[in-house]
Amino acid sequence: MVTLAWEGYATRLANAEQQELLSVLEDILEKEDIDKSQGALVFVGKDTRSSSERLSQAVLDGWHYGLVTTPQLHYMVCCHNTHGQYGEATVEGYYGKLCQAFIELTKNTPNRTDDQKHLTVDGANGIGALKLREMERHLKRELQISLFNEGHGKLNHQCGADFVKVQQKPPTGVKVQSGERCCSFDGDADRIVYYYTDSEDRFHLLDGDKIATLISTFLKELFLLPGGLGQRLINIAVVQTAYANGSSTRYLEDTMKVIVRCTKTGVKHLHHAAQEFDTSVYFEANGHGTVLFSRAAEEKIRQLAEDVNTDDTRKRAAILLQHIINVTNQTVGDAISDMLLIEAILALKGMTVQQWDAIYTDVPNRQLKVKVSDRRVIDTTDAERRAVSPAGLQDAIDASVAKYRHARAFVRPSGTEDVVRVYAEADTQVRTACLPFRCVPPCVQTLYL
């Protein structure tokens, strides 16, 4: 979540030899004009990974929250930095704020049956499972969770959001009942994907793109209600990356008519782009994302909710939006908060997971990674959708893609692994299967392996 300049500082500090550490640190203080006489505070949390204990021990002079999800830690920092305005900087404060908002939202859906309140959750054997168990009592059975992969098995092993998204199949260790809503967290609970299997046992994935569509559609409908919040708050944007399925982008732009922005991969790029709008929903296809409301939008909503002259429909919409704001962790993508938001929206819209899935149909797509000797030879532009080097690569991709309908492909160096990632989509799965192989072997593999 840090800016590029601070990423550079972190890299310098991590690479500094012991004897240089102080001078590097002093250089950063000078560059950033930081007053050394002011006290500093470090926020520390840990998850269930085996490295966590050692790492957190190393920084115990800071504030230690013990076991928390990554987004809970972000939440706590924000509460502290806003002097409690965002919420109480404790885990109980987090549960209280989110769950109360969820319960207020579901009060508007009196006919919800126990079946509709039921959700199967795969905790990926990580911290999210522990925290969900802890939170359950605050939900007062308005959400009835069957939790699997609670932490006894190996973290993310054949389960979790990444496994489900990449393998396009249900996680092991989860009893998936045909037609029922299920979701998977990832190991530190900052990503979520939904899915179900149909009566023919076919698997249907609802990834970050489907989640962004559901949330932005709901918000737009709320703003457009007759007598709703009106045009002035309609500045809704959806921020995606190049990995967003082309169908989702087409649906959002052509049917929903919301602003769509594409940024580089990595949640900090999406988060920062999203901050430019009144209301924005950002999600990576892999399920990492949240909703941001600008201060001006929040203030406008508060005024409408409190103004005695606001008519009933507008007031109801404004109050609903206040609860939506409170159920959302605006600091970073948060599986627990996203789950509550999605469940509340499905309940309010009276929508089944199948109806949600039917909003648009994904274009078939493929992703693969290629090991090359130096992935930095590939340089990209246009939010990583076009390669500017090496020469010839983009031309070869363009030539392959031109042969198919709704086809798109790109190649980019990973920011987290020593690989090149290749993505392709086209109107049939057979064709996408051809695309990466047509593009990659001549352009990347032969030249640079």
Ligand SMILES: CC(=O)N[C@H]1[C@@H](OP(=O)(O)O)O[C@H](CO)[C@@H](O)[C@@H]1O
């Ligand atoms: C295609 C893909 O899933 N890329 C992931 C992955 O980034 P790469 O730069 O592609 O390695 O790790 C990032 C950090 O977890 C995550 O934000 C991103 O979505």
